[in-house]
Amino acid sequence: MQIPSSSSPDALLAALAAHYMAMPPVAAMQPRVLDWEDGCLRMHAPLAANVNDKGCAFGGSLSSLMTIAGWGLAFLTLAQAGQEADIYIADSRVRYLKPVYDDLLVEVRLDTAGEGADAIDLPGALRSKGRASVRMEARTVLADGGAAAVLVGRYVAIARD
Template identity: 40%
Template sequence: MIELLQNTFYSDIPITRAMNLQVLKYDGMSLTLRSPLVPNRNDKGTAFGGSLYSTAVLAGWGLLFLMTKERHIQADIMIHESHTRFMRPVNGDIEATCVFNSEEQIDRALRLFSRKGLARFHLNTTVTADDNQAMLFEGSYAIAR
């Protein structure tokens, strides 16, 4: 599944190739992505805020992509709303981890999706730097037929 997501990023979302975005791990409930610092740095030599944001958005999008593929669900995935808090500079590679809140969150949303063809997922993505939280991204995503 990781390879499918990596290929989808590079073929369908071209900026991911320029960012050199890499899918690191997926366990069914969480997804971790990495964007290396060098192609994502700013004028201060730290990670560019736009790259941090993009990596976080893509972590949520990717988590939903894999969840729908595993369940053989055809759906469009889109970001609906978000809030981002930057807490400290990222001096190395960007690592973003997005996590489902619970299996119940997934089941509840998919029941709604099967009835109405639309469901929302509220997901949190954390970016860490030196084992400290550097950015928190709260995103509301929609899946739709």
């Protein structure tokens, strides 16, 4: 995905949303980028497009939405710094804690656990090494603010030649 000519937050979010909708499996989930503030990307998807046979959210949809949200945060972090890279999820672990009977709301942030007080410098690592790895933590948030599912994933960015 290329960085739009304008690197304003609105332009980057619009480019991210268009990228998601260009992938048929992702478009079928009907995800919507809500906002990106203070290092947190928030996304939404309607329950009706992601429902299982029990009337709650399909676990695969929860995992998928959290995975693409983490990918999106990596893209936004790099694009804001003017860097393009191929971004992949390298590994992830998902915990399903409670069923979701409402629309899906996901929040994702860099996971700095074990990284000390400083946030990970994804653009700096990519610039100096041509490759960078970052951990993200995504949560599917319930109406009461609790977590329905949590994904911890490691994303890899490889600089384009």
